[in-house]
Amino acid sequence: xxxxxxxxxxxxxxxxxxxxxxxxxxxxxxxxxxxxxxxxxxxxxxxxxxxxxxxxxxxxxxxxxxxxxxxxxxxxxxxxxxxxxxxxxxxxxxx
Amino acid sequence: xxxxxxxxxxxxxxxxxxxxxxxxxxxxxxxxxxxxxxxxxxxxxxxxxxxxxxxxxxxxxxxxxxxxxxxxxxxxxxxxxxxxxxxxxxxxxxxxxxxxxxxxxxxxxxxxxxxxxxxxxxxxxxxxxxxxxxxxxxxxxxxxxxxxxxxxxxxxxxxxxxxxxxxxxxxxxxxxxxxxxxxxxxxxxxxxxxxxxxxxxxxxxxxxxxxxxxxxxxxxxxxxxxxxxxxxxxxxxxxxxxxxxxxxxxxxxxxxxxxxxxxxxxxxxxxxxxxxxxxxxxxxxxxxxxxxxxxxxxx
Numbered sequence: 001x002x003x004x005x006x007x008x009x010x011x012x013x014x015x016x017x018x019x020x021x022x023x024x025x026x027x028x029x030x031x032x033x034x035x036x037x038x039x040x041x042x043x044x045x046x047x048x049x050x051x052x053x054x055x056x057x058x059x060x061x062x063x064x065x066x067x068x069x070x071x072x073x074x075x076x077x078x079x080x081x082x083x084x085x086x087x088x089x090x091x092x093x094x095x
Numbered sequence: 096x097x098x099x100x101x102x103x104x105x106x107x108x109x110x111x112x113x114x115x116x117x118x119x120x121x122x123x124x125x126x127x128x129x130x131x132x133x134x135x136x137x138x139x140x141x142x143x144x145x146x147x148x149x150x151x152x153x154x155x156x157x158x159x160x161x162x163x164x165x166x167x168x169x170x171x172x173x174x175x176x177x178x179x180x181x182x183x184x185x186x187x188x189x190x191x192x193x194x195x196x197x198x199x200x201x202x203x204x205x206x207x208x209x210x211x212x213x214x215x216x217x218x219x220x221x222x223x224x225x226x227x228x229x230x231x232x233x234x235x236x237x238x239x240x241x242x243x244x245x246x247x248x249x250x251x252x253x254x255x256x257x258x259x260x261x262x263x264x265x266x267x268x269x270x271x272x273x274x275x276x277x278x279x280x281x282x283x284x285x286x287x288x289x290x291x292x293x294x295x296x297x298x299x300x301x302x303x304x305x306x307x308x309x310x311x312x313x314x315x316x317x318x319x320x321x322x323x324x325x326x327x328x329x330x331x332x333x334x335x336x337x338x339x340x341x342x343x344x345x346x347x348x349x350x351x352x353x354x355x356x357x358x359x360x361x362x363x364x365x366x367x368x369x370x371x372x373x374x375x376x377x378x379x380x381x382x383x384x385x386x387x388x389x390x391x392x393x394x
Contacts, residue, residue, distance in 0.1 A: 018351055018354060020354060020355065020358040021358075022328035022329050022332055022358060022362075023328045023362075025327065025328055025329040026329070027329060027332050027333070027354065027358065029350065029351065029354045031347030031348070031350045031351045031354075032347050034157075034345075034350060036336060036354070038329045038333060
């Protein structure tokens, strides 16, 4: 899945997915599937950026500004997160 | 109020009344486990006939499978439809109104066996009815301390009941053994039947109907000594979600309300890990650690 994702990939929150902020971290709930998904601080930031219409590349750029970690590591982690969000149907690709 | 019609072919009014978790409950069949919670009611309450038929074709399967109930596994199925839910536990079938105030038993053993029925009615059925009214039941033991409730949570075998007993010996009476209802203002409602305890041992009877929930402790073992550690909000929320009775039976809209409840709870009530050695006489030290933790939190 992650091989298909690139800087121009646009993902959006799937309708009906609930988001609850927990002091910087967050929990997502798909009520229809009964699925809970936890996001740490960086994951929460990425989720919010995706919700604002940012491509994966733009999310990566923002996270590089905000977090002190190698760019490659941030990209790897972001791809892994995007893959999980897609696999659990919490986000969907924008054609 | 919750009205329970448990004998489908009977037209007895709901004359067996009690009060549990701060809510009046009236049933047409007396359940022995509710005897300690009986209250007088001047006029037996009539319960209208159940809905003509639960709209099964339009209902969504919320849960279908085997689940532990009491000492054994039972077949459980929950369907959620417009205006209500249908709960099946083995051969027993119940229809609940969407607001959790009406419960009809529509199929099952005739005549109903009150002892066997109690396990089902006071387990998943009542837990679901209370949740629909915004009162969620935690898998928790609890003690009462200085006008508040302290919840002790953890997986089966974590030592919840044992620790509650030890703390009771240290002057904090038990408030719950296995199930602790908590309402939307995060007050614990200790007057609730604890099915593993005899009628004479029900801990909540002598306590106020509502006690502010001072903290939730997640139990862990630590041979080196007692330690209290705050849980990150995400972990705390995850724990509360997992430790809610019958959460697997919640339809999507109730799941959403439950998620809100747990997220708000974590912001309002401290959730900590309480790790301690499993050794004799540890009750006093655990009590001191909890008291210090609560004082620190209040400061």
